[in-house]
Amino acid sequence: MKVQQISVFLENKSGRLAMLTKVLAQEKINIRALSIADTTDFGILRLIVDQPDAAYLMLKRAGFTVSETAVIAVEIPDHPGGLAEILDILAGAEINIEYCYALPQKSNDKALVVFRVERLDEAIRVLLEKGVGVLKEDSVYGI
């Protein structure tokens, strides 16, 4: 249930993101989702890829500052209020969300959102109890 997300430190200067994606392309690593959190000086790039461990090693070898973080990918009913229901469940369990971003979904009618939360295991448990679809990591990597 825990999806490995790759996080990379990026200075705000031209060409760094291009360079990074090139490294992944050369290694035939496919990006499933990405999000950038940025400040004036630097950004943190978060990536879901099909081969997280390989991506971690390759980026490290290419000189990037990289870490792997466990996140969860949650299926959200694709209608108004869908996200609110999920957030309500987490709020009910007093689990804070550090950040989240959407993941494209190809075939079914549900939206996918990646969550980085505190108390990950507990978050998974409460979501499952409420019948929310938390995706298995393999299915996320293989989207």
Added chain:
Amino acid sequence: MIWNRPMETMARKELQALQLQRLKALVERVYHNVPAYREKMQAAGLTPRDVQSLEDLRRLPFTVKQDLRDHYPYGLFAAPMREIVRVHASSGTTGNPIVVGYTRRDLDTWSEVTARTLACAGADADAVVQVSYGYGLFTGGLGIHYGAEKIGATVVPMSGGNTQRQIKLMQDFGATILACTPSYALYLAEAIQEMKIPREKLRLKAGIFGAEPWTEEMRRELEYRLQIMAIDIYGLSEVIGPGVASECPVKNGLHIFEDHFIPEIIDPETEQPLPYGEKGELVFTTITKEGFPVIRYRTRDISVLHAEPCPCGRTHVRMEKVSGRSDDMIIIRGVNVFPSQVESVLLKLGLTEPHYVLVVDRVGSLDTLEVWVEVSDKLFSDEVRNLEKIERTIQRELESLLGLTARVRLVEPKSIERSEGKAKRVIDRRKKQ
């Protein structure tokens, strides 16, 4: 280990008598052989006979770097060129290079004092000394080289650069002593770590690091990473090169080899001599050099002298680690800032790799200081607020130490230029304007 026990542990009274005798001979020598010194003394109303005690040294005029430039190349040599067997020179990036000359006896003196330096780090005939200071016109490489040979150690004359090869030979040749700049030592330590070389593959015991000011925190870092004893050594070409002073294993200041060099500390503003224990600019008079002696040479290095006896037995005064250079000092909004202050904050916080650069600029009429710090794997977090917290912590510490606000900017690892010689710690963009 003391290389020259009679000289290095001489009673101070005897030492002072020797210094006076040598000082008098020096003053005679430059008065008669170097017109520039004679003119300066005459302008001050002095003749060699006026130097009758060590206190009289204070009456002699200072020598500054500009004097050396003005008399480029050989104008301040005190021996005829046929007796000069070697010259060294600075890079001359900011004008005429500084050229210094050595007679055969000067080379002996130089080897003697660098031998003492190496002995301070425990070197003897069994030592394998890897000299990774640059060879050539720079005095670092050859200076240490001759000292190591004098001791009878095995010298590996690597010179700077070619890091992979440095590390390979360090293992294969079993280097026990590493001689280089502290910034290059750190670079080597990083490379050793990256190459995943186990410590057992290295026989390194000590490092003698000099040619740039470095901090106690940097010492701890180097000692931890390389598992060695890190010794600070001091010297400058104008005085002789490396070998002017060296820490002993007590690591409580660098013994200045006073039978060859008389140190003073002056207030850089008023130029008045300061007593032991007070901070100021180091000034040296070389009392045994023949080819290129200097009288009261202003080094621009900031230090403090201490005369209390050292537990190691050496009686020569100790200078504190150089805390900065009066000309490296940057003045930002009226505040004096030394790069070493920033270094000590970063290392004390233990947050980052000690790679940093100070970027000074002027926006409108206001000076700005940015400190660029490399993010290490250790401190990287995928949450922006954690990184911002680190920036704020560094900023706060710098503010409390320096009394001014610096903008801290985290940059990618390896993005700050690595140096194989002296690290460049300041980018001053104000100078362009």
